[in-house]
Each structure stands twice: as structure tokens, then as C-alpha cells.
Amino acid sequence: MCGIAGLLITDPDQRPQLGALLAPIFEAMTPRGPDSAGLALYGDGVEVHKQVGPATKLTADMALADRGGTCGIAHTRMATESAVTTEGCHPFMAGDDVGLVHNGSFSNYATVRRDLAATGVSFDSDNDSEVCCRLLAEQLAAGAGLAEALGSVPDRMDGFYTLLVATPSEMAILRDPAGCKPAVVAEGSGWVAVASEYHALSELPGIDEAHVFEPAPLEVHTWRA
């Protein structure tokens, strides 16, 4: 189990509130992943914060509630495939600014990693999710759009996953063919929020009017900033 959280602000007037709105969603995912926490924050460029320990410590240390921006994707980790270290924390970043958080586990990541390494791709960790992130970045660099690149992940990667991906202009989500790992999306007025469980979104202003749904398996959803 791990937790994912994401928030994309489409209304420029609401962008100063990105951190204040995202922090409680992120912190509510702590029971799903108390080992470590991480966040990629998109605004003027992208910055990544990750550390061992609960999400509440990270959000306090970086004063997330005071931060604005266009998009943030966050992860609370319950480690399975590699050690509880800062290197094993999500989000994983590839290319210049492709961020990925992953709830689940890949079973064939060593094979895909060898294939990517043979083409010159290098890795920062032993983590399975980093392999998926490098795979996505490779396809984006080759000219694929985010939806196309994310939609092709099931062709190469086996396992259980909910993947939440961000670039400076987009946020996207994909669930595995069996819908094994959870995700709830809320499309509100001026924002789109994602979490592993609904309760994390329940305090968002305007949630009662938002379009709330669970993405179907293998259905790629993308949203532009």
C-alpha cells in the first residue's frame, strides 16, 4: 500500500492556494504510507522534496501550505520494492521535468530496466517505479504525448499500479488492467484533485459540486494546467 495525491490548478486566481489545498490531501494519505513522503511542485519550474518519515513532517519542513503553483503530485510510501531511503522516495523525476508517483508494484521492472540501460538510460535508485518513470520520459523525448506515453505503459510493464504523472503543462493518471490499486478523481471549478481515497478530498472547497469518479482500468485521463 502507498498513497498518492495530486492537485492541478486550472484557474490562475487559485494558484497561490495550491500548497494550502494540497497539504491536507497529502497528509490524509499518511496511513497508506508512513515510511516516507515526497512531492513535486510545479510553478516557476519544478522542485522536488522527499524525505523519510511521515507526510506531516515534510509539509511542515517545507511550509507547503504557504506555497503557490500550478500543480503538485505527492506520495506517501509503504516500501516494498526497495529500501526506505530518500533515494527510494517518490516522486521519481526523468527528463527535465517529468514527475511520477506510483501506488503498486511492478513485477518485470528488472527486465525493462535492462532494456533501457542497454540504450544508455541511467538510474538513480533500485526502485521499480523509477523504471516506469524513465520509460515514460524516453517516450516523451521520442515525441509521444503524455496520454500516448502513459497509455503504452501496460505494453511494457506488468504489475499493479495507479500512476499519477505531471509535466509543467499537464497531469495524467492511469490504473492497471485489473483496477487493483485505488484512485479517486475530483474535477472541481478551477482545479482537479486526485487521491487514493475519497476522504482525502472531502475538505476541498467546492467538493460537493465537483465531478467525483474512480478512473476505469486502463483509462488514461489527462488535464492541462
Place this chain on the structure above:
Amino acid sequence: MACVSTDVVVLDAAVDDTRTINRALRALPDGARARIEHARGRHNLAVGLHHPVTVDVVGNAGYYCGALGERATVRVDGSVGWCAGENLMSGSVTVRGHAGQSTGASAHGGLVVVHGDAGARTAISLKGGRVAVAGSIGHAGAFMAQAGVLLVGGDAGDGLGDSLYEATVFVAGRIASLGADARVEDLTDDDVAVAVALADEAGFDHIDATSLTKVTSARSLYRFDALAAQRY
């Protein structure tokens, strides 16, 4: 803690933790009514109630709402997460909105009603309970369902009725695909009567019980085939 407003015990999930709420519900006398306010997606609300009480959940509930219930009536005016009414023994769980996956999983008895859509694995391993969904369900509905009835007012996703035992599935809309060992059977008058009664009890008025598709087990997986290995 609980406060009494007229004859309804009001519990506030914004104030009390889940155990406090569920303990208060279990302490209610038979026939009592309670309301849980500010549910906000809280997991495990109204779980394990073993006596005839009526619980209304205001807002959306999380996982396992009304699970393990016996004789209780649980009603949610919003949507629920995964496993609503899981392992229900009797009584009912009614959801006004949508439900996540594994709704009514392993229910031995009672009735689970969803007025919206339900997700994957609806009525998985059903063991005698009844599950009625007004809208559509996701993939792997009634997977390995052993006894009971699943009624779907909309469409059913891929792999419906895979590895079914003796449960019966009725679908009003389209079936994306049947799972292994599931087959479509002709509707009998008894089937129509069962579906009409279930739809009535669930409060559905949009289902024509005479045009439902009935799915049951082909029973080809029931026995070990000693000669199967020789075919390879």
C-alpha cells in the same frame, strides 16, 4: 458523543473517531434510529451491527460501510468507497449515490442496494445475499459467486460471472463479456418473479424484468477433469 434529537441519535464524524461511533451504534436499543453526520469518506462506518437499528449516513462514506451487518438497516445518502455491505449476514445497506469496487462482496444474506453505478468485482464471492445496482457495474461482477442474486439495471463490464457457482445474475443492459464458465440461460417465470420482487424491494422502477439477461454457471469447472492433462 451521541446526542439525542427528537427520537434520532445524532453522531458527528467530524468530532468522534470511528470506534466511538460504532460503539455508540452497538449500544442503541433495538428499533432505534441514528444519524452519522459529516461522514466525509470515513472508512468502516456502521460496521458489525448485530441488532435491528436504522442508521443514516449523511454524505459520502469510505470503505466497508455497513459491512458484517446483521438485521441492521444502513442508508447512505451519498456515495461509498470499496466493499460496502461486505460479508453482510442480514438486514440491508442502501447507497443513494455510486459505490466503489467489491460492493456486497461475500454477503451471506441481506440486501445491498446501489442507486447509482458500482465498480469492479460487484458481488464477488456472493454467498447467499442479494445485490441490486440500478446503474452499471465494472468488470468481474459476481466472480466466484456461490449463492444469491445480483441484479444490474444498467450494463455489466468484462468477465461477468467468471467461475460462478450457484448464484444468479440478471442484467438489464449490455454485457461487455462473460467470464469463464458463465453462460446465458433463458428466463423462467420464477426468474421474472425473483427479479420483480428484488427490483421492487430496491425501489427500482426502470427495469423490465421480462427482458433481463440471466447469467448462471455452465458448471464445466465443477469437477476435476482427469483426462485434461492428456490433451497437452
